[in-house]
Amino acid sequence: MHRALLVNDIVHAILQNVTSVTDMTNFASTCSVLSSPALDILWCKQLNLGPLIMCLPRDTWEVRDDGFIHLSREPLPTEWKRVRLNASRIRKLIGNPTDTHSRHPPQPHHLVLHKLFALFPPTSLFPNLHKLDFKVVSDRPEFSPDLALLRQFLSPGLEVLAFCLPSGIPVHELERLLDALAAQASGMRQIVISADHDGSPCQIDLPFNKMQKLNLLDVLRNVCLTRHSIADIGHLRSLQVLALNLHEGFGDMDPRLGDMRLELGALNRLTLVADRLQLCTSFLLGVITPQLSSISIKYSKYAAQVEVGELVLSLHTSCKSFAFLEDISVHRDSGLSQHVYSPLPSDLFRPLLKFRRLTDVKFIATGQYCLDDAFIEDAAVAWPDIQELWFASDETHTSTVTFTAVLSLILRCRSLRVLHLTFDDTQRPTFPHRRESEDAPDGKQELWPKQTALQRLHFGYSKLSRATLSMWVLAVVFPNLVDIAWSQTSGVYDIIPWLQEAEKFQHLLTRRKMDPVMYAFSPNFMLEDYMSLES
Numbered sequence: 407m408h409r410a411l412l413v414n415d416i417v418h419a420i421l422q423n424v425t426s427v428t429d430m431t432n433f434a435s436t437c438s439v440l441s442s443p444a445l446d447i448l449w450c451k452q453l454n455l456g457p458l459i460m461c462l463p464r465d466t467w468e469v470r471d472d473g474f475i476h477l478s479r480e481p482l483p484t485e486w487k488r489v490r491l492n493a494s495r496i497r498k499l500i501g502n503p504t505d506t507h508s509r510h511p512p513q514p515h516h517l518v519l520h521k522l523f524a525l526f527p528p529t530s531l532f533p534n535l536h537k538l539d540f541k542v543v544s545d546r547p548e549f550s551p552d553l554a555l556l557r558q559f560l561s562p563g564l565e566v567l568a569f570c571l572p573s574g575i576p577v578h579e580l581e582r583l584l585d586a587l588a589a590q591a592s593g594m595r596q597i598v599i600s601a602d603h604d605g606s607p608c609q610i611d612l613p614f615n616k617m618q619k620l621n622l623l624d625v626l627r628n629v630c631l632t633r634h635s636i637a638d639i640g641h642l643r644s645l646q647v648l649a650l651n652l653h654e655g656f657g658d659m660d661p662r663l664g665d666m667r668l669e670l671g672a673l674n675r676l677t678l679v680a681d682r683l684q685l686c687t688s689f690l691l692g693v694i695t696p697q698l699s700s701i702s703i704k705y706s707k708y709a710a711q712v713e714v715g716e717l718v719l720s721l722h723t724s725c726k727s728f729a730f731l732e733d734i735s736v737h738r739d740s741g742l743s744q745h746v747y748s749p750l751p752s753d754l755f756r757p758l759l760k761f762r763r764l765t766d767v768k769f770i771a772t773g774q775y776c777l778d779d780a781f782i783e784d785a786a787v788a789w790p791d792i793q794e795l796w797f798a799s800d801e802t803h804t805s806t807v808t809f810t811a812v813l814s815l816i817l818r819c820r821s822l823r824v825l826h827l828t829f830d831d832t833q834r835p836t837f838p839h840r841r842e843s844e845d846a847p848d849g850k851q852e853l854w855p856k857q858t859a860l861q862r863l864h865f866g867y868s869k870l871s872r873a874t875l876s877m878w879v880l881a882v883v884f885p886n887l888v889d890i891a892w893s894q895t896s897g898v899y900d901i902i903p904w905l906q907e908a909e910k911f912q913h914l915l916t917r918r919k920m921d922p923v924m925y926a927f928s929p930n931f932m933l934e935d936y937m938s939l940e941s
Contacts, residue, residue, distance in 0.1 A: 422447075449495035454542055456511035458496075459518055461488045467518075474515040490526065498537040519543070528559045535559070536593075540569035553583045560590035567591065568598035571608055571629060580610065588616035595619050600627035607653050614638040621672075624649040626679055636689075640668040649677035652685040669694040677702045683709040683717055683738075690720040698725050700733035706740060711748040714772055718757050731761045735768040740800070747801050748773040752781035759788040765821070768796040775799055775828065779811040786818040793859075795819075796826040799893075802867045804828075809876060810835035816860050816884065823859045828866030828893075831876050860884045865892040870903050877907050881914035888915065 424447075431448065452458070459467055459475050466481045514522070522531070540556055556569055567587075571580070587594065594617060601608045607630045614620070614635065621644045625631055630651040631639075639645070648670070673695045678686040683705045701721070709717075717736070725731055750773040758767065767789070769775070775797040785795070795815075807829040816822055863880065870876075880887055890911055892904050 445492070446495050449492050451498040451500065452496055452542075453501065453510055454513045455499075455519065455522075456513050458489055458493055459514045459522070460511065461492055462486070469512050472515075473512055475512050475518060476515050477518055477521065486525065489522075490531065493526075493531045494533055496532055497534050499532075499535065499539060499542045500537060501539045501541050523555065523558070528555075529561045532559070534563065535561070536563055537566040538564060538568070540567070544569070553579050557583060557586045557590070560586055562590070562592045564591045565593050566596040567594060568624075569600075570627075571599065571601040571610075573602060575608070580608075584610060584612055588613045593619065596622035598622075598624040599629050601629045607651060609653075611635050612638075614641045618642060618644070620645055622647040624677075626651045626677075637668070639670070642670075644672055645670055646672050646674045648673055648675070650679070650689070652678060652680040652689060654681060654685070667692055667694050669696075671696060673698055675700040677704075679704045681705065682707050683713050687713070687717045687720045690717070690724040693724055694726060695724050696726050697730055699730050701731070702733075702735040702737075704737050704739055706738065709738065709748065709772065711750060711754065711773065714748065714750055715754045718754060722757060722760070725761075728760045728762060730763065732763050733766040734758065734761075734764065735766070735770075736772055737768070737770040738772050740771060747771075747799065749776050750774060751776045752778050755781065756784075759784055762788055763791070764789045765791050766794045767792065768794065768798075770796055770798045771800040773799070774801060775805070777827075778806050779808055782807055782811040782815050786815045790819060791821050792819045793821050794824040795822065796824070797828070797866075798826045798864070799828065799866060802893075805830055805866075805868070808833060808835065813879070813883075816858055819858075821859050824862045824864075825860065826864035826866060827868075829868050831865070832869050832871040835879075858884055858886065860887050862889040862891070863887060865890065865904075867893050870907065877911040878914065881911060881918065885918075 427448070431444075456475055462481050463485055466477060466479055466485065467475050468478045470476050528535075538559055540559070543555070543559075544552065553572075553575070587597070597617075597620065599610065607628045609630060609632055610625070611632045612635050615638055618641055620642050623639075623642065623645060624647070626649050628651070630653040636650075639648070670693055674697055676695065676698060678689060678701075680686050680703075683703070686703045686705065703717070714736075721731070721734075750769075755769075755777075758764070777797060785792075789795075805828040807827065809829060809831045810833075812825070812827065812829050813835050816825065877890075880890070890908060892908075894904075
């Protein structure tokens, strides 16, 4: 063996570039110099505790018909040695909700886990654990109410914790857990708390004055903080990501603050979820977020025009600076509630034009957007780096925005990838032409393809006219556009013209792929192809 492999830093540098699990397993099966660091990497992150139990001798466990690992005989004390050794290598116990189709090792039966934790308390079994999604352990009915087991995982080395509160949890059990978080997990930096029940949210009081290392706090899904806890968020000077469920009565600001506002100087991303939009506005008016770059708001009940306007203005008050905000998302999730929408004119959104670094602006189902060309033109100037722009309504409405203004927006905002906007497509716009074709003797000017980023265009409830040749213009001028869509309301909107135009657009895309040179340099040929579809 080369002497360089005796240097730990060199060995780790080599192994960090091994991406295949099979290759890493092969490294772990070689000499002791490579085996130990390779095993550290293989065991660092686990999605369940099945592989750990499978370290026992093969005759001690079996996978039964229920799909879980059971003990077939009682392991000897010495047979647990390999389990403990590999458990000490685990640094992350995390779920994998996005990869639902992958095959994972079977999980241990709850009786096996009871045996394991009775022999070896979690803090001694996992001395190097710093990230825990408790559902890896508790995603079984037998463990759901066992917050005492969760407390056994708390240690000064634990930095990231996610857990779900069970329904009907006794108040004293919840208080013991929250007190233990501050006392036993002094190194906690990120915490995610949710609840698995419907109805009124569970109210919790976290001792933030003892958790000042937190940089991420996510309290959503039927859990909300008390007024007292919200007021204490100001103790979290390192907080960068905050997600809160605001609930009527105890999800707003503590009146003890008076006219004082919480300053969250390091906050970068903010998510607010509430029944009423006013709760989100109230929260924003009570905090100062000078470094905020992303805000997402979700609400469910009807919001009047003035309430939407107050929310937009509250961003000015909270951010204090227009230099950092990049992403705004406001989404009404009406669900089964009454579908009533307010008219929202352009002037309501004009205060957002002061935020010149915006790359994503999304207003979804907040009302009927009564925008105009002047606003669209000004948005193109104010947001030159915009990547996604959504004014998406759930209700049929008309718009005075013209196809000309939409084309101007797309051509000027070269990074725009997704546009969802209702406009008037009944008047033929001014097309961009090749400069050398302006004085063409036959009077036929050729369109000039633009290298924009636009990939998806949603027409909303736009009025459509075949005379505008909009599909032909889109297929010629925007070579990266591959997806168009539109909104429809059953029994209200005639969908047939859209289906016909969409079919033509897809035909043009197919022909463009077959002969890209011809379509790039002779758009009039593409027009002839398009017009032939009319016959």
